[in-house]
Amino acid sequence: MSEFLELEALDGIRMPWNVIPGTKEDAVSCVVPVSAIYTPLKSIPDMPVVPYAPLRCRMCRSILNPFSRVDYSAKIWLCTFCFQRNQFPQHYSSISENNLPPELFPQYTTIEYISTAETGPVMPPVFIFVVDTCIIEEEIGYLKSALAQATELLPDNSLVGFITFGTYVQVHELGFGLLPKSYVFKGTKEVSKEQILEQMCFFAGKQKPTTGVIAGTRDGLSSESISRFLVPASECEFVLNSVIEELQKDPWHIPADQRASRCTGAALSVAASLLGVCVPGSGARIMAFVGGPSTEGPGSIVSKSLTEPIRSHKDLDKDSAPLFDKAVKFYDQIAKQLVHQGHVLDLFACAVDQVGVAEMKVAIEKTGGIVVLAESFGHSVFKDSLLRIFQSADNGLGLSFK
Ligand SMILES: [Zn+2]
Structure with missing residues (x-):
């Protein structure tokens, strides 16, 4: 045992x-x-690393390993999974019981291969920040400094995107450095990949490509269009910093008896569709920074009127939270879309008030994302957690952005 x-x-x-x-x-x-x-x-400490590609079974593509049976004289190995007999290639010709390649060492049950030829070009990691601006000035200040710190830790090769939201969703064009430029979407509706694509092609002065694009390929959408919204971290430092520096409270007036108009759902839908159009199948994370309940558009958890309280456990038990099921259904759709695209949603919910994690959690859980809850963007739980995402395995959360 x-x-x-x-x-x-x-x-x-x-x-x-x-x-x-x-x-x-x-x-x-x-x-x-x-x-x-x-x-x-x-x-794994002292992980053995070999500088070549693994030897694959020609039938089932599984790889040569310490459990494979080897006929040294005939230079043949037997696949452990499908029992296919495989001939060793020429460069293994010196193999013998006393001259084993590392992948056959009995103790090397887990090893890493460094292979460039087989895997092709590596897609860079992608981070898209989705930032709530319906928060008080003091909180905006805290969030600005936390974001500025986090952007310094972004891997150089990673691609970054930036979206802000309040009454409307604003997609910032980081690839255009001369002056701040952004595209605005209504907060009342979710935004499909088709709509994003149409917008992006429209602004690029191109016809919308015909069918077959959405299925998961990037054909038809030029890398030029993509690089306007997702920019290498090493190239957009200045623009990104100035966007963060100029973050302002949502400018729309809020009547005294109402909550801020916050379209969290629409913003996440824009982010998910943008990633779906630009980088399907890559390692992308949506990092949402939310400071209050969604009151506008899909995924709303409460109405704007302050006379209506936010749903409580009791309301959920009694099935008297009118917006709950609808919001969960919306986030379930987002979850499906993100899973299909291979993307992750992380949520940083920092508010004394509720923000609606109960409704959103399905999208975070199903995509393997992280939830951080704190009472303020100035709280160390938030600030430290954000930094740990980008730190290496010892201090960090052990996420890999390779
Ligand atoms: Zn096999």
């Missing part, structure tokens, strides 16, 4: 069975199915 625990600690893999069933019948009669829990990005 202890042997298996050691292996678990070493490789970060746990399986319900220690033996794989030998026949299909055995497999079917297993009450608990054969499965594995794997820890991606597990930090």
